[in-house]
Structures are given as structure tokens and as C-alpha cells.
Amino acid sequence: MTGAMSPDRRRVLTAGAAALGAAASAQLWLPAGAQAAGRPLPDGVFGLGVASGDPLPDGIVLWTRLAPDPLNGGGMPDRTVPVEWQIARDTRFKKIVRQGTAQARPAHGHSVHVDVRGLRPDTTYWFRFRAGGQLSRVGRTRTAPAPDSSGGNLRVALASCQNWQHGYFTPYADMLQQDPDVVVFVGDYIYESTPSATGVRRHEGTGEPYSLTQYRNRYAQYRSDPDLAEMHANAPFVVTFDDHEVDNDFAGDIPQDPGKQAHDAFVARLTAAYQAYYEHMPVRATAVPNGPHIRMYRRLEFGRLARLNVLDTRQYRSDQATTQEGAQDPSLTMLGAAQKRWLVDGLRHSPARWNLIASQIMMAETDLQVGEGKLWFYDAWDGYQAERNALLQEFRRVSNPVVLTGDRHLTMISDLKADFADPRSAVVGAEFVGTSISSNGDQDQAAFRAQWDPRRADNPHWKLLDAHRGYHLFDIRRDGIDARVRVVDTVVAPRATPSTLARLRVEAGRPGVHLV
DSSP: OOSSSOHHHHHHHHHHHHHHHHHHHHHHSOOOGGGTTSOOOOSOTTTTOEEEEOOOSSOEEEEEEOOSBGGGTBOOOSSOEEEEEEEESSTTSSSEEEEEEEEEOGGGTTEEEEEEOSOOTTOEEEEEEEETTEEOOOEEEEOOOOTTOOOSOEEEEEEOOOOGGGOOOTHHHHHHHHOOSEEEEOSOSSOOOOOOTTSSSOOSSSSOOOSHHHHHHHHHHHHTOHHHHHHHTTSOEEEOOOSTTTSTTOBTTBOSOTTTSOHHHHHHHHHHHHHHHHHHSOOOGGGOOBTTBOOOOEEEEETTTEEEEEOOOSTTOOOOOSSHHHHTOTTOOSSOHHHHHHHHHHHHTOOOSEEEEEESSOOSOOOOSSSSSOOOOTTSGGGGHHHHHHHHHHHTTSSSEEEEEOSSSSEEEEEEESOTTOTTSOEEEEEEEOOOSSTTOSOOHHHHHHHHGGGGGGOTTEEEEEOOOEEEEEEEETTEEEEEEEEESOSSSSOOOEEEEEEEEEETTSOSOEEO
């Protein structure tokens, strides 16, 4: 959130932070005696970079993982390694405000999650790590505004769906230049698919990941994308997972293909997938998995300007319906009872001007049937209509609800209706389904139009549909949200040309979204 430092000033600092910080590391943080015991670490322990996440007014999570051989299990010795960390107000680390030592343990893949507290609100910081005499690159992060802060501007980037084999993660290069205060990533950070000889890039390994080592290798490969690594090193992320971090379209402990994955085997797969997810994400200790369970739904506050409710729409859901009648079954749940109560209570009692909901899958209706009748995606909220409709009724009493979504590999921006069965029903909110970072590659735009334009008449709540790759950028102020759909011309090459496809606006106190 802009405050003590202007956006332009911060962008200037971003460009030189890594170079200045690296030089400062060498000059001001001389190697300690970590190698003196005679058991030096392999070279390149910080090859997976650094990251930060889940900003608080007084805190931030700092992340790294020691992995000198990242695509082969990590390559670390089977022992706990002390990792020193520092966080400072300047790139040269002359104004260090907090420092300490964390333990990188084999049980957590030698990952490090430092939950730093005692920081100033709405402030930019730089951080770094050291282990075995080796220095990490320098990262840059930012805390949330003070709890009583009500003004200013919060810049949020929405990202999802980055398939390694479908393309390079070129949208992040543009996102870095836009300098968001926080990146909200709503799922499909990795894909569990097998290596493809026809992909733009090839997945590591020989098949889908099932074991912990295999998931670690897949995450490490994704982390090696230079644009993703640079974005992680320059802004805090708030993350949640969707299905491909485990298995396509899974529901709770039910795989996509239960006839091929026995229950016990899938529980073991869940356990490995959640463990690797935690090890590679900048999240707090509340997300340490308990076997095949992980707590990811949580709430972050950005002063009194915005409350961000981060959902988990995979772990607690009922199995997907297979018919229209099933999709309207009131016993089906997307959120589970506890998470639903948590969300509704957080919306009803929110002090924030804007109430943001990070939902992995689309909430607005998608009627695929041209003309009479309805045809839905049962994996999305359309497959859990009773719970979705009850939540939309709650939106009537919520201050400025806005849903941020991924999954579709398309930009789909909609008004949220109290009752999608009645096109005349009230608009109760807005939803931004962000396009993918790379999934679906460089899509055939003419084919997309031929497929989707005939459905526009059956979905009058849709305000914008597009199939370019990219992300969404939001400038949130008290009077409204200005949104930009940022796209790139290609993801099949390592460099791309970005542009703004569309600008949209959500006015405070007026539910819905409109094109500018």
C-alpha cells in the first residue's frame, strides 16, 4: 500500500535492489564460521531463490529452501542446517531491523519459513539469508497498512494457472514493472501432468508426481522460471492451491479417477502433495500439514480499506455432481461447514470498505448451453448451487464484495447476481476470473470467439471474455477499484510484449463492474 514511499520511487528501487543488495551482502555480511565444523554444504544452496508472503501490519513471512540439486530431491545432507536471516530498511543492510537464525530441517525439505514480527506497517523492507558461508540473493517485501488506516491505494495482482509445458511465465516480467503491493495467487501453481514431448518446455521426471520427492522436484522446476523467481523476490505473495497441485479435479480425499487410484494410495499422494506445497510457499506455521490435511483458508487485513478472505475450495468439498439435479442438491458443500461459518462471520462483521474473496474456482454462472436449458461446469461453483446461492444472498449485506478467481485459463469478468435463474435479479457483487499465466499457451483467438461468443446471450452477466495469457491488476481505493487486464502477446518464447487489454471499474456502494 502506498504511503511512506511513492509507487514511482519504489519501482526505481526495485530495478536496482537485487544488484545493490548482492554487492552489500558480499561487503557487509562476511561469512561466519558455519563451515568450520568440517562439513561444508554443497555449492548453490540458494538456487531456488527467496520469497515472502502473507503480509501483516507488523510482520511478514520470509522463505527460502536449501536445494543445491533441486531436480533430484534437493541434494542436501541429511541433517538440520542453521540459516541466518536479516531484514532491513535499505538495500545495503545498514539499517537492519530484525535478524536471527532459523533451522532448515530435512523433514521439511530444508525449507525455511521465518515469521518476522515487530515491523512497521505499510513499509518496504529488504531481506536475505546465509547458510554455510553462502549468501542468498536479496529479496524485497512490504508490510500491510496499520489496522486503523482507511485511505491510500492498495495495488493487487491476481495470478493463477502456470503450466510449465504450455509456455514461459512471461506475464510476471510485466507484473514486476507494475510493482504490486501484494500478489494473490489462486491456484495451479504447478501441474501434475506427465512430461510431454510436444510442450514448449518439458516437465521433469518420467510421469506424474506421487511421492514427496517427485512433488519436490516438480516445484523446484517451476521455481526455476526466472520471471516467477524475480516476482517472488520483489513482492509478497498470498497463495492458495486448486486441483493441479495434487490431482486434476480432486474433491477432498476423492481423486479424479477413483477406479485407478485406491483410497489409501490417494491419501498418501495428498500427504506428499500438501507437504511439498508447504515447503515451497511463503506461508505461516499454521499451514504445516497434518498428514493429508493442510489449513489454508485464512484472512488478511489491509487496514480498513480491504479484507482478503482466502478460501480452500478443494479440501472440504463434496464429490462433484454429474447431473443438473445433482448440482442443485442442498446437501453438497464446496467449503465444508467450518469454513463456511468462518467466511460468513468474516463478511458479516468486516470493518473493511472492500471485502475480497480469493476463490480458486468461478462463482458466477457459466451456462454452456446455447439457447433453452442449462449446462454447467460441475467442478465450479455451478456444481454447488445451493451453497453458492446462499452465499450470494449474504453478499446483499456485505460492504463491496469482490471475488478474485482463477482456474478457467480465460479472463471472465462478471456481475454476481442474487439469482442466476432470474436475469432480472439484483446485482450483489463483482467477480474477476483472471486468465492464466501460461496454461493453454498462445490460444487461437478466432477459435475462442467461435466457441464462446454464441453463449454470451445466455450469460448476460458476463462483462468481458478473453483468451490471452496474463494477469489482472487492481488499484483499490475507498471510492472504487480500477482494474486492468494485462496480457502478453506470447508465452511460447522467453520474452513477450505486454499491453492493457481492458480497463474496468467497480464503484464503492454500487455492486457490479463495468468497462471503462
